[in-house]
Amino acid sequence: MAKIIVVTSGKGGVGKTTSSAAISTGLALAGHKTVVIDFDVGLRNLDLIMGCERRVVYDFVNVINKEASLKQALIKDKRTENLFILPASQTRDKDALTVDGVQAVLDELKKDFEFIICDSPAGIEQGAQMALYFADEAIVVTNPEVSSVRDSDRILGILQSKSMRAEKGEPVKEHLLLTRYNPSRVESAEMLSVADVEEILAIPLLGVIPESEAVLKASNQGQPVILDEEANAGQAYADAVKRLLGETVPHRFLEAEKKGFFKRLLGGK
Amino acid sequence: MAFAMGKVTPFREEKMTETCFRMKGTTLTSIVLEVIDFEPDNFEAQLSQKVASAPQFFTRSSLILHLMKPLSATEFELLVALCRRLQLQPMAVKGEVAELKPTINDLGLADVSQSKFTDSALRSNKASGSENNNGSGENASQTAQQVQTASAPKAETAPAAAPSLKPAKVINRPVRSGQQVYAEGGDLVVTASVSEGAELLADGNIHVYGTLRGRALAGVKGNTGARVFCQSLDAELISIAGQFIMHETVKGECWKKPAQVYLEEETLRIEPLA
Numbered sequence: 001m002a003k004i005i006v007v008t009s010g011k012g013g014v015g016k017t018t019s020s021a022a023i024s025t026g027l028a029l030a031g032h033k034t035v036v037i038d039f040d041v042g043l044r045n046l047d048l049i050m051g052c053e054r055r056v057v058y059d060f061v062n063v064i065n066k067e068a069s070l071k072q073a074l075i076k077d078k079r080t081e082n083l084f085i086l087p088a089s090q091t092r093d094k095d096a097l098t099v100d101g102v103q104a105v106l107d108e109l110k111k112d113f114e115f116i117i118c119d120s121p122a123g124i125e126q127g128a129q130m131a132l133y134f135a136d137e138a139i140v141v142t143n144p145e146v147s148s149v150r151d152s153d154r155i156l157g158i159l160q161s162k163s164m165r166a167e168k169g170e171p172v173k174e175h176l177l178l179t180r181y182n183p184s185r186v187e188s189a190e191m192l193s194v195a196d197v198e199e200i201l202a203i204p205l206l207g208v209i210p211e212s213e214a215v216l217k218a219s220n221q222g223q224p225v226i227l228d229e230e231a232n233a234g235q236a237y238a239d240a241v242k243r244l245l246g247e248t249v250p251h252r253f254l255e256a257e258k259k260g261f262f263k264r265l266l267g268g269k
Numbered sequence: 270m271a272f273a274m275g276k277v278t279p280f281r282e283e284k285m286t287e288t289c290f291r292m293k294g295t296t297l298t299s300i301v302l303e304v305i306d307f308e309p310d311n312f313e314a315q316l317s318q319k320v321a322s323a324p325q326f327f328t329r330s331s332l333i334l335h336l337m338k339p340l341s342a343t344e345f346e347l348l349v350a351l352c353r354r355l356q357l358q359p360m361a362v363k364g365e366v367a368e369l370k371p372t373i374n375d376l377g378l379a380d381v382s383q384s385k386f387t388d389s390a391l392r393s394n395k396a397s398g399s400e401n402n403n404g405s406g407e408n409a410s411q412t413a414q415q416v417q418t419a420s421a422p423k424a425e426t427a428p429a430a431a432p433s434l435k436p437a438k439v440i441n442r443p444v445r446s447g448q449q450v451y452a453e454g455g456d457l458v459v460t461a462s463v464s465e466g467a468e469l470l471a472d473g474n475i476h477v478y479g480t481l482r483g484r485a486l487a488g489v490k491g492n493t494g495a496r497v498f499c500q501s502l503d504a505e506l507i508s509i510a511g512q513f514i515m516h517e518t519v520k521g522e523c524w525k526k527p528a529q530v531y532l533e534e535e536t537l538r539i540e541p542l543a
Contacts, residue, residue, distance in 0.1 A: 154447045
């Protein structure tokens, strides 16, 4: 049975697309047939981060409008097997997404894929609501700062009231993914701690992704950061994917580096 | 007919050889209609529009007429007739009533201009009531008010029937930013935390078995006995029967501790829960 997972946040710029790309790649690397859909119609970004922008011919809206088949629109990832991308349209807007149209596409994808990752646009309007409406699970991407936490709280409320599962009385499974975490800034009280955010949002923690230069580098190179095994952000995403698949993995990178890089490498669990 | 001047304490029962009635004090919520200007056609148009905006709220609801300026006897009779036509039930009059006493008597209304709930009380309540009871159909000219009154001696021998209580509304998950929960006619119980930007409303008490970071408005229809209880007090706003305190005031000794908030003589009191 295919699982639909929405990656959402309310606030923009917190790392939804980066996380969608990393997690879908991680799931595919683990052998699960995965498709990642860009719901950010009009501001498509996922194809850039996945490094396939030059291979986009047809898009999600074309498929909804039956101007192209799914097969024509799906882009097979070149690096990772089992991974496909359904890009957003750059020339349309979010009103092009209809409940019936999105449902038809998802139903068709469900036949072939184990995981369907929906990369939500920012905000709480039509586009974001469409991305989360059919979700079985939600990964709420949050930065350790108050406005991001507030928006995540809001989007959790919307998940509880405006998703299809909520309408049927079955809750959407919620996961917290804390990104851009900087332990030394937490220590100097410039940033909320993991515990602070967990206390406010009260949902299970899927992972903590440390703030890392590797993330920006990976985005600019069009390569999901999870493929950068050297980077702690890549490793943290890999851990998160394991947890998503049900493994128990201890959280890493929560403490500030004090004793130098090698010490951490050797001593880190 | 007498109006209790004191607090909510009931009248002492009259002891007689054979009890034919009891006298009790009671508290009831009423709408105060402040009559700023009375020009019949205009007034009727505005009032009927207001009533139509929330018919269930206004129909058959008791009304206190507060005359902001003196009216002639004819005008006053017209005003009362107009209210009754719109299904409102004027029961008492206050404000500029000096010239109208005989008319008030003739119409079977009570003159409460000398009563304890004076204008100062009214004003403070009004100021808060109209601001945060949004959505309940009130505005500056119509404010839910507490009226303390002794019931007229009716031939009642049986004790009053037990009040029918609506079951509490119980919410078992966090109330998130942007969500609003209203427990109509009863208590609201939340067994999780209430986020900033969330709003709880109840006609009765509000209990939060978690951290209360959002807004809690208890007794929104004017129940001054309503209270707010929470496991950890971190609220943006707490209101009871229209009186409210903001975050800055909440931030006292009970900050982030178990606490209850209640109304005592028009002041909200915060008290720790052991």
